[in-house]
Amino acid sequence: MNTPTADRADRSDHWSGGDEPIPIRHSTVTGAMSQPPQPDTRQRRRGRGPLARRDALIGTGLVVPTIVVILLVVGAPFAWTVLLAFQRIRLIDIPTLSVFNAEYTLDNFRETFRDPDFWRVAWTTVVYSVLGTLLSLGLGLVAAFAFRRPFPGRAVARAVLLAPYVIPVVAATTTWRALLNPQFGFINAVGTRFLGWDRPIPFLSTHRQEVELGPVTVGIPVALLIVILFEAWRSFPLAFLFITARLAAVPAELEEAAVVDGASAWQRFRLVLLPQLAGVLALLAFLRFVWTFQNFNDVYLLTGGAGGTDILPITVYQDLVVRNDIGTASALGLVMASFLLLCTIGYLRLTRRSYS
């Protein structure tokens, strides 16, 4: 499951309180918790009092266990991926594997980049991520504005809106597969009965469906569109939450001033609110793109990569589990990570410029 975040506090350290009261409880913590080790560390001591100095020391001590865990579960495996990516290794080689007597080569990357399938799959992944992100943000924006002012039953409706984000991905895909099933799925039943479809459409395995739009015939990538729609369905509640939170923080004076100046509803949205939302929309677009790009579960569970929905994470999985080629799987993973790193740098550059 994707984990949401919006990390801004590292730029501004003032606490963002005020939106919700912390209930004060008078209870004492019983049972001494073991103190984490406090290693010697060099601290900058310029212009700081003894309390700040001791805090700095304690702070370092407290944060070390967290760093160690992250280095162990993310850092070390990633470093190993880098090494594996430069070796010709298959699963059967594992028992004799050693970092030291390994032969390092660029073969995995050469093989990956020469494979025409790689470019096709990479393109599909980009299309999937970009369209999924845009649709997710668009739906989130529409929902946030529709739910902005109170209406009867808003709290319940809001909970329903959040449901797709909360329920397990396996449950969600199972439901969608049933809905879209050619034999008994509701969508196909409606289509053949009321919409004049000749025969049921196997949505999750149809690579291309020719549709006549007047004089032209258009090929529609059905399965790809379905997984994009599913991605938006599952992730737009996050965009809805983010945009709602940001909308609530827009000072009422701004809009009131615009009303006084005679701005129409569209002008207020376009010229007053949208600029206020620019930051959070950019952040959401970035986060959704990064997470959609590496999303294995949703597409694999819906289509298994059939019907032209082959995306990079699925290829990594198949390299690993089906072809047992650890080298190319690592190389492909590394290519993905590098691309996402470039995106992150680009995002940070862009936003920093517009903020300053």
Added chain:
Amino acid sequence: MSEEAGAEIRRSKAALRARPAPRRRSVSTRPWPWRLGRALVIFGLLLFTGGPLVYTVLLSVRDLPAVVSRPLDLLPTLDELNLRTYWIAFSSPEQGGFGLGRFMLNSALVATTTVVVTLLASIFGAYAVARLGFTGRRALAGLFFTVYLFPVVVVAVPLFVLFARLQLRGSLAALVVIYLAHTVPVAVYMLRHHFQAVPESVEEAAMIDGCGRLGVVLRVVFPLTAPAIAATALYVFVIAWNEYLFALLFLVDRRDRWTVSLGLAQLTAEVAPVTILMAGSVILSVPVVVLFALAERYLVSGLTAGAEKG
């Protein structure tokens, strides 16, 4: 913005609201096409999100032959109403079921352990990053952010190799270790947000009363933020409960160790009847939905932390 300025703005906002005359135009004064449009949009969104969920529940209590022959009749007739699907999905294969009960037990075990270890690994670090000024704090916040965005598929490869070599495939403990990669950065992030919301003055007061920094953390900060910590724990639980890829990579050969997410996905592959699958989806979702409902307020504020500032 200074405290006083903030208070001033709040006062003037309150004054503005108190006066009846220059209020914002309320919804009811908008023209009716506007209101109709909004109602249609809300209805459409509810149908889009809630529709599939209602479909799941309705299908789960129907008879399979009836579903196949009359897919358009969504409401089950009274005589076909059938709750046995839940029992079949839940009970063990010896009882003629699909064994989701066993898988739920595995998931509960994995998720609970993940919660405990995650909190231990992240709670003090989160406080340090939130409040204590030590060298490299900003860089560290950046590191945690990067880890968040990191594609987990990439670490799947070496972990697959490692556990294959250590013969740890099929071990639930190994799965917990992997889940830490997902959960620790989230937990640090959410907890840090909640710790930052504790007024520094409260902590300073405790220190004047003779508390050391660790005393402040254990006796003031943790009790004050207990609901938020609980909400974070629930969120971590949900992540572990929902996880699929790593369960698939490491447990697929060991049916008795399957988590419930993996179990349901495997039942799909084994072409279990759709009514059973729908019942399974409900069984899989209910614990998560309940937990989320319990903690919604804190989760929403934790998830959207920072959005207000953006």
